[in-house]
Amino acid sequence: MMKLFPVVLLSVLFLLPSAAPAVEKLPLVWIVSTGGTIAERINPATGAAVPAVSGADLIKAIPDLAKAARIKVFPLCNIDSSHMTPEIWRKLALKVNELLADPEVKGVVITHGTDTMAEGAFFLELTVTSKKPVVFVGAMRNASDLSPDGPANIMNAVIQVCSPESAGWGVTVSLNNYINSAWYVKKTESTNPQTFVSGPHGYLGYVLMGKVQRNNDQPRVLKFPIPDKLPRVIPLSTFAGDDGSLIRCAIAEGAKGLVIEGVGSGNVNPDVAGAIKEALSKKIPVIITTRVEWGGVVPAYGDVGGGEYLQKMGAVLGGQIDTFKAHLLLMLAVAQNDFSVEKLKTYFVYDID
Numbered sequence: 001m002m003k004l005f006p007v008v009l010l011s012v013l014f015l016l017p018s019a020a021p022a023v024e025k026l027p028l029v030w031i032v033s034t035g036g037t038i039a040e041r042i043n044p045a046t047g048a049a050v051p052a053v054s055g056a057d058l059i060k061a062i063p064d065l066a067k068a069a070r071i072k073v074f075p076l077c078n079i080d081s082s083h084m085t086p087e088i089w090r091k092l093a094l095k096v097n098e099l100l101a102d103p104e105v106k107g108v109v110i111t112h113g114t115d116t117m118a119e120g121a122f123f124l125e126l127t128v129t130s131k132k133p134v135v136f137v138g139a140m141r142n143a144s145d146l147s148p149d150g151p152a153n154i155m156n157a158v159i160q161v162c163s164p165e166s167a168g169w170g171v172t173v174s175l176n177n178y179i180n181s182a183w184y185v186k187k188t189e190s191t192n193p194q195t196f197v198s199g200p201h202g203y204l205g206y207v208l209m210g211k212v213q214r215n216n217d218q219p220r221v222l223k224f225p226i227p228d229k230l231p232r233v234i235p236l237s238t239f240a241g242d243d244g245s246l247i248r249c250a251i252a253e254g255a256k257g258l259v260i261e262g263v264g265s266g267n268v269n270p271d272v273a274g275a276i277k278e279a280l281s282k283k284i285p286v287i288i289t290t291r292v293e294w295g296g297v298v299p300a301y302g303d304v305g306g307g308e309y310l311q312k313m314g315a316v317l318g319g320q321i322d323t324f325k326a327h328l329l330l331m332l333a334v335a336q337n338d339f340s341v342e343k344l345k346t347y348f349v350y351d352i353d
Helices: 005-024 055-060 086-100 117-127 150-162 245-252 270-281 307-313 323-334 341-347
Strands: 028-035 040-042 049-051 070-079 105-111 134-137 171-175 178-181 205-208 211-214 233-237 257-262 286-290
Touching: 028 055, 028 086, 028 150, 055 070, 055 150, 070 086, 086 105, 086 117, 086 323, 105 150, 117 134, 117 171, 117 323, 134 150, 150 171, 150 205, 150 211, 233 245, 233 323, 245 257, 245 270, 257 270, 257 323, 270 286, 270 307, 286 307, 286 323, 323 341
Parallel strands: 028 070, 028 105, 105 134, 134 171, 233 257, 257 286
Antiparallel strands: 040 049, 171 178, 178 205, 205 211
């Protein structure tokens, strides 16, 4: 045995140099943590989930990540996504653009709460200039749960970033193995892990057994420079008996833009139509969306307050973009030095799949 020892030692030393380069060849992926259920645990005193887990802790819980990529973590914040603001998303977009500018970086995974994840992803879809993958991921079950979904979701997100099948998808929301475009994704369940869907637009893809299956391409590409300051744009939902007073209040409060969520294919009652007319007379741009989950806004009705009536009055029909994403798009559009209503109309064209 003593005679064999030098040979064994030499063999081990010979193998060591070849192992290091293999790790170096793995793609570099940044994980930017912002909080959410994925970073929460149950407070024993209250029985409710609260922010408690750092981005670094999330990664330590998934040892297999080291086999898929070289991981670096940037902790942006640790808050419930109900506390998110457009200003935080602005800072997030600036950071993601900075990280993706490094040619060594393959892509970015963003851990985020699910409540406002669809809007956060859409804000970055409009402001991230790189074509590299950006994946929003979170969890519907907190880290104290019997079967937390966060670790698997993060693992799948990293797999997606590293897969050639993910090319050209822009910013996505990827949970429970399903991959959604930021343009159309919606949260549809308050507690179920299968909450994010894209309705008739379909999923972009699916992660199965460590591989990405590609179903669809990115629907649209629209980019805005990130402004130094975001203007105040107010979304309001109409209701039966609405007298338009909330719109007039928003005007008085100095709103720089309004998103009015109508009914049906984009309709409001005569009182609300009158308030919209007042906003337009003050050069406040108005986008019309709908409370209906799918189908979008079209100029189908010409009576007072109908979609065609509002369009002729000067309001912009929101197409298939929902209220809360229209809110962010209008905010970014109004912030541009070359803003015009004519340009605004081109951002909300109706997409026919």
